[in-house]
Amino acid sequence: MQTKKILAILLIIAGASISSCEIMLEPEPENLYFEERFFKEPAWAEGILLRCYASLPNFYSFIEKATDDAVTNVTTESYRRIATGEWSSQYNPISVWATAYNSIYYANYFLSVADKVEWSWESPLRDRLFRQKFTGEAYGIRAWYYFQLLQNHGGKNANGELQGFIILDKPTAKDSDWRLPRNSFEECVQFIYDDIDRGSEILPFDFVTTSDVDSTRCLGPQNKNRISGRILLALKSRVALHAASQAFNPTQEKWEYAANTAALLLQKIGGVAGISSTGNQFYLSPSDPDIIWRRDVYQSNAWERQNFPPSKFGNGETNPTQNLVDVFPMNNGYPITHASSGYNANNPYRNRDRRLADYIIYRGNRIGSNIINTNTEDATNGLNRTPTSTRTGYYLKKLLRETVNLAPNINSTDEHFYTLLRYTEIFLNYAEAANEAWGPDEDPMNYGFTPRTIIRAIRNRAGISAADPYLATITTTEDMRTLIRDERRIELCFEGFRFWDLRRWGLPLDETAMGMSITRNVYTEIEVEPRTYESFMKYGPIPYQDLLKNNNLIQNEGW
Numbered sequence: 001m002q003t004k005k006i007l008a009i010l011l012i013i014a015g016a017s018i019s020s021c022e023i024m025l026e027p028e029p030e031n032l033y034f035e036e037r038f039f040k041e042p043a044w045a046e047g048i049l050l051r052c053y054a055s056l057p058n059f060y061s062f063i064e065k066a067t068d069d070a071v072t073n074v075t076t077e078s079y080r081r082i083a084t085g086e087w088s089s090q091y092n093p094i095s096v097w098a099t100a101y102n103s104i105y106y107a108n109y110f111l112s113v114a115d116k117v118e119w120s121w122e123s124p125l126r127d128r129l130f131r132q133k134f135t136g137e138a139y140g141i142r143a144w145y146y147f148q149l150l151q152n153h154g155g156k157n158a159n160g161e162l163q164g165f166i167i168l169d170k171p172t173a174k175d176s177d178w179r180l181p182r183n184s185f186e187e188c189v190q191f192i193y194d195d196i197d198r199g200s201e202i203l204p205f206d207f208v209t210t211s212d213v214d215s216t217r218c219l220g221p222q223n224k225n226r227i228s229g230r231i232l233l234a235l236k237s238r239v240a241l242h243a244a245s246q247a248f249n250p251t252q253e254k255w256e257y258a259a260n261t262a263a264l265l266l267q268k269i270g271g272v273a274g275i276s277s278t279g280n281q282f283y284l285s286p287s288d289p290d291i292i293w294r295r296d297v298y299q300s301n302a303w304e305r306q307n308f309p310p311s312k313f314g315n316g317e318t319n320p321t322q323n324l325v326d327v328f329p330m331n332n333g334y335p336i337t338h339a340s341s342g343y344n345a346n347n348p349y350r351n352r353d354r355r356l357a358d359y360i361i362y363r364g365n366r367i368g369s370n371i372i373n374t375n376t377e378d379a380t381n382g383l384n385r386t387p388t389s390t391r392t393g394y395y396l397k398k399l400l401r402e403t404v405n406l407a408p409n410i411n412s413t414d415e416h417f418y419t420l421l422r423y424t425e426i427f428l429n430y431a432e433a434a435n436e437a438w439g440p441d442e443d444p445m446n447y448g449f450t451p452r453t454i455i456r457a458i459r460n461r462a463g464i465s466a467a468d469p470y471l472a473t474i475t476t477t478e479d480m481r482t483l484i485r486d487e488r489r490i491e492l493c494f495e496g497f498r499f500w501d502l503r504r505w506g507l508p509l510d511e512t513a514m515g516m517s518i519t520r521n522v523y524t525e526i527e528v529e530p531r532t533y534e535s536f537m538k539y540g541p542i543p544y545q546d547l548l549k550n551n552n553l554i555q556n557e558g559w
Contacts (some may be wrong), residue, residue, distance in 0.1 A: 001478075002054065004317075005436070010332025014133060020139060022092045033076060035113075036361075037076055037348075037358070038113060038116075038117060038174070039116045039432075040118055041115070042055045042117055042118065042119045042130065043474060045110070045113065045114070045117040045119075045134075046134065048106050048109055048110040048113075049106070049107075049110050049134055049137060049138055049141070051103070051106045052103045052106050052107050052141040052142075053111075053141065053226075054394070055099065055102070055103045055145075056144075056295065056420065057295075057418055059302075059303075059418055059420050060294045060303070060399060060418060060494065060496060061496055062307075062317075062318050062396075062415075062494060062496075062497065063079055063496050063498075063499045063520055064318070064493065064494055064496075064498050065083070065084040065219070065318060065498055066075055066079035066080075066094075067081040067141075067498045067499050067509070068323045068324070068498075068502075068511040068512075068531070069320065069321055069323065069324045069390060069489070069493060069494075069498045070318050070319055070320050070321055070324070070392075070396075070494075070513075071314075071316060071321065071513045071515075071528055071529045072317050072319065072391075073149070073264075073319060073387065073390070073391050074315075074317055074318055074390060075319070075559060078093035078094075079093075080096070080529075081093075083531050083532070083533070084528070084529065084530075084531070084532050085532035087533075087537065088261075088404050088541065088544075088559070089541035089542065089543060089544040089547070089559045090545075091554065092540070092541055092543065093255075094152065094540070095152060095153075095155075095447045095540070095541075095543055096145075096149060096152045097149065097152070097153060097272050097379060097542065097543050098147045098150045098543070100145040100146070101142070101149075101168070101415070102505075104145050104146065104168060105143045105168075105171055105172060107138045107139075107141050107142040107145070108132070108142070108168065108169065108170055108171040108172075109171040110138045111135065111138050111139070111142075112170065112171055114134060114135050115131065115133070116508045119131050119134070120358065122205050125214045126214050126217060128238070129214065129215065129218035130218050132202040132203070133202075133203065133218060133219060133223070135200040135202060136198070136199040136200075136201075136203035136227070137198065137199070137203070137226060137227045138199075139195045139196070139198045139199035140196065140199040140203070140227035140231065140232050140235070141227060142195050142197070142519055143192045143195035143196045143199070143232070143235060143239075144235060145193055146165065146167075146188065146192050146195070147235070147238070147239050147242075149164070149165040149188075150164050150165060150185075150188050150189070150192065150239075150242070151242060151375060151500055151539050152345055153165060153539075153540050153542055154188065154248075154539070154540070155185075155247075155538070155539020155540065155556040155557070156531050156539060156556060156557050157554040157555065157556055157557060158554055158555055158556070158557050159554060160557070161184070162184065162185040162186075162248060162249060163180060163182040163183070163184055163185055163188075164183055164187065165182055165183065166180045166181070166182055166183065166310060166553075167187065168182045169190050169191075177278055179549075179550045179551070179552050180521075180550070180552055181552040181553065182542075182554065182555070185243075185248060189239065189243045192239050193236065193239070196232045196233075196235060196236045196239075199227065199229075199232050200229045200232045200233065200277060202226055202552045203227065203229045203232065204219050204228060204229060205228060205229035205230050205268075206228055206229070206230055207219055207220055207223035207224060207226065207228055208220065208221060209221055209223070210456070217381065218367075224294070225293065225294060225295070226436070227293075228270070229434060230265070230292060231292060231293045231421060233255075233261070233264060233265045234265055234293065234345045234421040234425075234426055235290045235421065235431075237258070237265060237425075237426050238421070238425070238429065239263075240257055240258035240261045240429075240433070241255075241258045241262070241432065241433055242430045242500075242504055243258070244257070244258040244433060244436070244538060245505060245506075246502050246504070246505050246506045247424065247503060247505065247506040247538050247539070248504070249548070251269045251323065252437060254372060255433050255434075255436040255437035256433075256437045256438075257432055258429065258432075258433035259433035259434040259437050260437075260445065262426050262427075262429040262430035262433060263430055263434075263445065263447045263449075265423075265426055266426060266427065266430060266447070266449065267447060267448075269289075269423065271447065271448045271449045272427075272448075272454060272457045274289075274423070274450045275290075275376065275427065275457050275458070276288055276289040276290035276423065276424075277421070277422070277461060277530070278290070278422070278463060279423065279461065280355060280358070280421055280422050280424070280458075280461055280491060281358060282419065282424075283398070283399050283417075283419070284401075284463050285324060286415065286417050286492040289423075290423050290424055291419055291421075291422050291423075292420075292421040292422055292423060292426075293419070293420040293421040293422075294417050294418060294419045295416045295418045295419075295420070296415055296417065297413060297415050297416070298415075298416060298417070298486075299413040299414065299416070299448025300413055300414075300416045301401075301404045301411070301412065301413045301414070302416075303400055303401075303405060303416060304400050304401065304404040304406060305398060305406055306318070307395065307396045307400060308395070308400065308406060309361065309372055309380075309381045309389075309390070309395045309402075310380050310381060310386060310388045311370070311372065311380045311381050312367055312370065312372075312406060313406035313407055313408070314387045314388070314406060315388045316389060316390055316395055317388075318396040318494070318529075319390045319391050319392040319394055319395065319396070319515070320359075320360045320392060320394040320395070320396060321392050321513045321514055321515060321528065322392065322393070322394075322514035322515050322516050322525055323511065323513065323514050324360070324434070324489070324493065325356065325360060325362070325394065325516070326355040327486050327489055327490060328352055328354050328355060328490060329341070329352075329464070329470070330342055330343060330351055330352060330353065331351050331352060331354065331463055331464065332351075332464070332465070332469070333419060333459060333465070333468045333469065333470040333471060334469075334470045335363035335466040335470070336348075338470065340469075340470075345523060346515075346521075348521065348523060349362050349363070349364065349365070353462055353463065353464065353490075354462060354463045355462050355490055355491075356489070358397065358398065359396075359397055359398035359493060359494070360393035360394050360395070360397055360398070360488075361374070361394060361396070361397045361529060362374065362394055362516075363375055363392070363393070363518055364450055365397070366531075367397070367400075367402050367403040368403070370379065370423055372395065374390055374393045374394065374395070374516075374518065374521045375518040375519065375520075375521075376518065377518060377519070377520070378400070383397070383471075383515070383517055383518070390559075391514065391515060391528050392513070392514070392515030392528050393515045393516035393518060394515070394516070396494060397492065398494050399494055399495075401414035401415070401416070401426055406515070414485070417472070419495070424458070424491050424492070425492060427454050427456075427457075427458065427489045427496075428458075428484065428487065428491065428492070430449075430451075430454060431451040431454045431455055431484050431487075432451075432481075432484050432485075432488070434450065434451050435451040435477055435480045436477065436481070436482060439451075440452045440474065440475070440476075440477065440480040447545070450547075451480055451484065452471065452474070455466055455480075455483060455484060455487055456469060456471055458487055458491060459487065461469065471483070485501075485505070487502065489501075500536075503538040503540075505539075506538055508533070509531060509533035509537060509538070510530075510531040510532065510533040511526075511531060512527055512530050512531060513527075513528045513529040513530075513531065514527060514528060515527075515528040520557070534558060535558075536557050536559070537558070539556040539557070539558075540556065541555065541559035542555050542556060542558055542559070
């Protein structure tokens, strides 16, 4: 009820949303009472900030269904539609333009009033600490949403200029000039960095118990999963890697900055020695050391209902592709195409990297104690046998809880949570950036780790021996780049990275999705879904309706 009251008051003060740029109205004089209440009752003021947190994602989107990693069996699903030719500036289900600006408005409004709020009448020290904490969080949450805009909508416009979004650092009033042009890509990146740095300067690196009562009261562990200095540094690593990437005019300096940013955080956990031994299955425990930032834990079976095979009462909606399966190496570390791999096309899942069994349901793999058959003879789970059967010969396993039982007479649930940032991503960020900046083995800053040592540790965690004879054959930046991208594809699969990685690398999005048909023990690779993307789609569109409202916006090229 308190949350509903807060949101109701916010709407009275801020006014109705008009568009993604002309966002809110100024409060009318009769509503000033409520603003004064913000200043005297800190819970009401904090509600503005909580509105920003409420818009953070709380579930995996499975956007891989729009890439070469997966397809869906739902004919009307939005990712299937954009992957097969319907993506446009008028139909863009992945657009964040309006929703991000809405949250940015709340962050801007909060920053405009934070200094006027009496955060604690008991103690001037607590008043200052609360103000710093909430202000730092507001800078951080604004940086988060601005990066969503950059990732989704940043790119070269029709004039060939690399642009980002419209920078708004104050709440937009009804008489504001909101018909502004987009800022340059570099200006937007720097603005995000500045917000992260401002937040980092006044937030603790972690919220912990100390001997100081006031500090613990304001900055203690009760703030877990609120934005901290550690979270901001992880976010900065993500932003820096994106800005350095091939689609955005990379330079040696940008790659070095991305590598150094990731290294600052990795050093905090002892470098490679700090890799979580269970990080490749972080989703099984909300306290896994690999997790940097996550949403709250809740009981559900929605992901299982969406993705379990039909024999397990699921809808089988996310079907991993043969393209992705082929990236998983053998358990000796060699790619399946290598002469030393030992791969057998007539028994393709034998002796594979164990992450394949953890992440993807293939013929003969298990969910709990149940063996799943995907051969065409199986009337329930077999290829294309029912509307909820797989289209590729595979079902999703990663992120799902095998303990969930969807049988109508049981319908059990289990713990779920969404992870926003984790260390495996940061290790891979460093490996990619450092390889581009300095090569596979150089450590000019004496961090104590290199792209090679990181990739070795990640693969060793997956069961590949530390000797890793295939890794030993990798000597060039180009070959290491391929291996790093493959490891990133495996480790981060189905967490929402592949679509954005392909775009920032400037790689084609239109690789045909492949599958595996198994009939009477004969394995036949099949084409499942041609993809219809144009080369310009590495940059997303600005919403068409916003171009109509604001003649100073220039669309990204091709849209």
